[in-house]
Amino acid sequence: xxxxxxxxADLLKKVVDAIKDLVQxxxxxxxxxGLALQAMDNSHVALVSMLLQVESFATYRCDRNIALGxxxxxxxxxxxxxxxxxxxxxxxxxxxxxxxxxxxxxxxxRISEYDLKLMDIDQEHLGIPDTEYAATITMPxxxxxxxxxxxxxxxESVTIEASKDGVKFSAMGDIGNGSVSLRQHTxxxxxxxxxxxxxxxxxxxxxxxxxxxxxCKAAGLSSVVxxxxxxxxxxxxxxxxxxxKGAHSYLRFYLAPKIGDEE
Numbered sequence: 001x002x003x004x005x006x007x008x009a010d011l012l013k014k015v016v017d018a019i020k021d022l023v024q025x026x027x028x029x030x031x032x033x034g035l036a037l038q039a040m041d042n043s044h045v046a047l048v049s050m051l052l053q054v055e056s057f058a059t060y061r062c063d064r065n066i067a068l069g070x071x072x073x074x075x076x077x078x079x080x081x082x083x084x085x086x087x088x089x090x091x092x093x094x095x096x097x098x099x100x101x102x103x104x105x106x107x108x109x110r111i112s113e114y115d116l117k118l119m120d121i122d123q124e125h126l127g128i129p130d131t132e133y134a135a136t137i138t139m140p141x142x143x144x145x146x147x148x149x150x151x152x153x154x155x156e157s158v159t160i161e162a163s164k165d166g167v168k169f170s171a172m173g174d175i176g177n178g179s180v181s182l183r184q185h186t187x188x189x190x191x192x193x194x195x196x197x198x199x200x201x202x203x204x205x206x207x208x209x210x211x212x213x214x215x216c217k218a219a220g221l222s223s224v225v226x227x228x229x230x231x232x233x234x235x236x237x238x239x240x241x242x243x244x245k246g247a248h249s250y251l252r253f254y255l256a257p258k259i260g261d262e263e
Contacts, residue, residue, distance in 0.1 A: 002030050002066050002092040003111035005059045009082035009103055010239065011052075011221075014080060015251055019048050020072040020220035021254075022211075027123050028068040030092075034060070034249070039123065046211050047234070047254040049128065052241065056249045057141055058087070064168045068099050069121035078114045090119075128254070133228040133236070134203040138196040139182065139241065141225040145216035147180045152209040154178040157258060161204040162229055167197055171204070171209070192223040207256040215253040232257075 006012060019026075019039075026039035026048075034053040040046065054060045082088060082103040091100040098126030100117040105111075151158050170179035185195040215237045219225070220246050230237040234254040241249035 001061070001063055001094055001098075002090065003059070003061045004030070004057050004090045004091075005216045006056070006088045008032070008059045008084065008116040009079065009086040009088035010084035011056075012088060013082065013084070014049060014218070014221050015241070016072055016076055017062060018215075018221065018251065019050075020076055021073060021214055021217070022046055022056060023048055024070065025071050025119060025121050027121050028064045029066065030066045031064075032062050038126065038128075038260075040126075044086065045208070045256050046214075047126065047128075049252040049254070050250070051242075052249045056241065062093060066094065066096065067121075068092060068096065069119035070099065071119060072115070074116060078116050081112050082205075086112075103227065109204070112130075131228070131230060131233055131236075132200070133233075134199070134201045135167070135228070136198040137162060137167050137227040137229075138184075138194070138224060139227070140195075141219040142194055143182075143195075143224055144225050144237075145219045148209055148212045148216055149176055152213055157206050158209050158211055158212065159204060159206045160201060160227070161202070162197060162231060163202040166200060167195075201233055205229055205231065205235065206259055207235055207255055211253075211255050215255070217252050218253075223252060 021132045022041045023039040026037055029036045037050040039048050078101055086103040086105050089102040097118055099118055103112040149184055150173040155171035158169055158171050161168045166181055167185040168179055168181045182195050184197050187193045218239045222239040226238040236258050237253040239251045241251055
């Protein structure tokens with residue numbers, strides 16, 4: 001069986017909120033190393049990958065590999081019943097037809113319990129190769145969200161250029177053009193505001209802003225976002241979910257670049 005306890009329900013709430021507009025149905029794959037999810041959007045342009053390692057849970061037990069087929073809209077409705085700081089316990093049998101969610105509030109001794117019907121989802125797992133990226137930009141997630149949202153007012157696409165001078169986001173549209181440039185920046189007192197650029201070689205790629213704005217729904221999960229670019233491979237946007245030392249839990253989005261005059 002599976003029994004996994006999160007100290008705060010809002011971690012799962014925010015993860016589901018961040019991906020439910022991209023993916024409708026998906027499997028949560030549970031094994032002895034944690035809870036994982038991988039799914040593509042309907043147009044096969046974007047891929048979502050999440051890992052919550054065992055260390056991210058207050059307690060965790062998974063006797064054998066279990067796939068929990070979930071409709072994310074339904075899961076969202078159940079998670080609305082939880083307060084942000086409620087303790088959340090997920091339970092499922094070895095061949096489950098429901099996922100049991102238990103919300104416990106320490107403040108007023110309230111316990112809420114729900115059974116969510118599971119689905120049989122046939123989902124292939126893509127092997128995501130480890131990529132040495134030409135450019136890795138680490139920046140405040142709020143800044144990344146602001147830039148993509150502002151540029152979407154100008155255009156449907158954004159070109160991201162990384163060079164030794166910094167990183168430039170530029171958009172060209174019917175009403176005009178816009179760009180935002182960032183240089184490397186270190187704030188010793190506020191590390192979350194740092195902008196770091198690791199560059200192997202200059203790179204310039206164009207992406208759909210609609211998807212990037214969607215990825216930014218995860219900004220509430222981490223104050224920092226990592227954006228990785230290389231020619232001819234999908235962009236990687238990564239949010240670290242590790243609330244505890246020793247865990248490398250993450251929410252990752254991959255997005256194929258636009259090619260030529262493709263709209």
